[in-house]
Amino acid sequence: MEWKQLAAQSPWGVRAMPRGGQLDGYFYIISGRKGALRIYGDTWRSPDGVNWEKMSDNTGWGKRCYPEVEIVKGHLILTAGQGLSTFYNDVWRSADQGRSWDQVCANAPWGVRAGHHTTTIEDVIYLFGGARNSFDRIFYPELWISKDLGESWELRAE
Numbered sequence: 001m002e003w004k005q006l007a008a009q010s011p012w013g014v015r016a017m018p019r020g021g022q023l024d025g026y027f028y029i030i031s032g033r034k035g036a037l038r039i040y041g042d043t044w045r046s047p048d049g050v051n052w053e054k055m056s057d058n059t060g061w062g063k064r065c066y067p068e069v070e071i072v073k074g075h076l077i078l079t080a081g082q083g084l085s086t087f088y089n090d091v092w093r094s095a096d097q098g099r100s101w102d103q104v105c106a107n108a109p110w111g112v113r114a115g116h117h118t119t120t121i122e123d124v125i126y127l128f129g130g131a132r133n134s135f136d137r138i139f140y141p142e143l144w145i146s147k148d149l150g151e152s153w154e155l156r157a158e
Helices: none
Strands: 019-023 026-030 043-046 053-056 068-072 075-082 087-094 102-105 117-121 124-128 143-146 154-157
Touching (some): 019 068, 019 075, 026 075, 068 117, 075 124
Antiparallel strands (some): 019 026, 026 043, 043 053, 117 124, 124 143
């Protein structure tokens, strides 16, 4: 395999820990941070890694880093994450390629967290791990599932 740089820079700039995935032939970049104090709350997409389109700069979920994003049944689904000092336990969903986002679960039964992971198996979202607090971290050794695109959650293991 040979790697090739397609562009010297991207319009979405330098950022750590963005999230994303592939939907309808486009690759998505969502969220992220730059340094200690700059956090992004935007959505970008590209069909080829060279040409980028900003889908939204006003997502509704605000600026946050370390969320997770899954793509299920044509929807982008964002879970949890953190702002500069706030951790979240909400779920947001976009049905229009990231142009607009709707909060589908304002207070999920799993605690506020960032750095968790999600994966999707047969349209079921699995959410596991993560932590809260920037100092004196509290870790979550749990597994939650959602069968309805993030609207409700069921604890499977702790």
